[in-house]
Amino acid sequence: MRLDLDAVSVALGGRPILDRVGLTVHSGQFVALVGPNGSGKSSLLRTIYRARRPDSGTVRVDGRDLWSLPAAETARHIGVLMQEQHSGFEFTVAETVALGRTPHLGLFDRLTRADHQAVDDALDRTGLTAFTGRRVGELSGGERQRVLLARALAQQPKLLVLDEPTNHLDLRHQLDLLELVRDLGVTVVAALHGLDLAATYADTTAVLQDGRLVACGPPAEVLTPETIGAVFGVDATVHHDDGAARFVLRPRCVCPDDCHWSCRTRRAGVGADAR
Structure with missing residues (x-):
């Protein structure tokens, strides 16, 4: 799935949060958003997964205006992993991951064999098969993060939006998660805190500062001492x-x-x- 942002601007309380951001993410590409806290990374992601309508500008997926599409259609094709998701602690891991199939079901539909297979595959990919019967509230922060990623994978999205997905993860699981995401073959837009992770796993790095896109391109060309010094x-x-x-x-x-x-x-x- 191709993603195009054309002059996207957002303001909160009259204060500009995003200022005419333009970005193209080609199908199957992994783009990392980097920048200081408050640079607009999370706000930009919210415009992509329809949590915040831009005040001006356009977000398009496969050439179509995101906000002209039915919400159910975008829910099927755009998977999201946010920084903080604390609900559903009373559910088991398997039940939580199965929620990823909800956009594909009708109001009274039950999970089909194909749905169960998608859930099993997501659990296996994230190393959670042995956790299926455990309650999410009993898990560590890093384990819960993996459960939420598995839920997004069970959705089988064409576009995966990740907001600081390596939060709460130890070093090994940070690398495992990003290796997995990179090898999915879907379009990925991820806000990452670590420049080393962005340089290692992303095809393209987009640098935000004060709501503006100040650099975009291959990590080796963008993450230079000059840019890092000016932005951070x-x-x-x-x-x-x-x-x-x-x-x-x-x-x-x-x-x-x-x-x-x-x-x-x-x-x-x-x-x-x-x-």
Whole structure:
């Protein structure tokens, strides 16, 4: 599924949140949104999964205006994993994942064999087969995150929208989750906090700052020391090893003599003469 955002703007309480954002995501592409807190990443995702209608501009899927489509149709084709989803703790893992089939069912329909197979596949892909009978409320935060991802996969979406999907996950499960998402073969738009994750798994990185899209392209071309410094306010060194990027980030020095050591010790309460 192709996604096009054309000059999308959103304001809350008269304050601009998104400012004429334009972005094209080709079918099967993985696009990572990165930027500081408050840069507009979550707001942009909300316009994609119909939680927030843009004040101006257009969101199109496969060339059709998202807001002109029936809500049931978009629910079948767009899967969502948000940062915080605390409802449904009384349900079992299997029951929760089966909710992903709801957009494909009529009001009184029961799950078919194909529906059960989709649920089983999602549980298997996310390593949750052994958890099927457990209550979601009994699980750790990372395990619950995997359950919610499995629910989205059971939906069999053409477009997957992820808002900080690696929150609450340990390092191994962060990598497992993004490996899985990358290999699904569907269109993915994900807000990611870690620049290293964006550089490793995304085909395209889109950088947001103050609600504007300031850079977009292959991670190696976009996540440069200059862009990282301008957007995040840190000094960055980027190392490329076997096609993978590694970032060394340091707080930007505010001392008159541009001394990083002095700047760090000053924040720790050590006098400048301690050098």
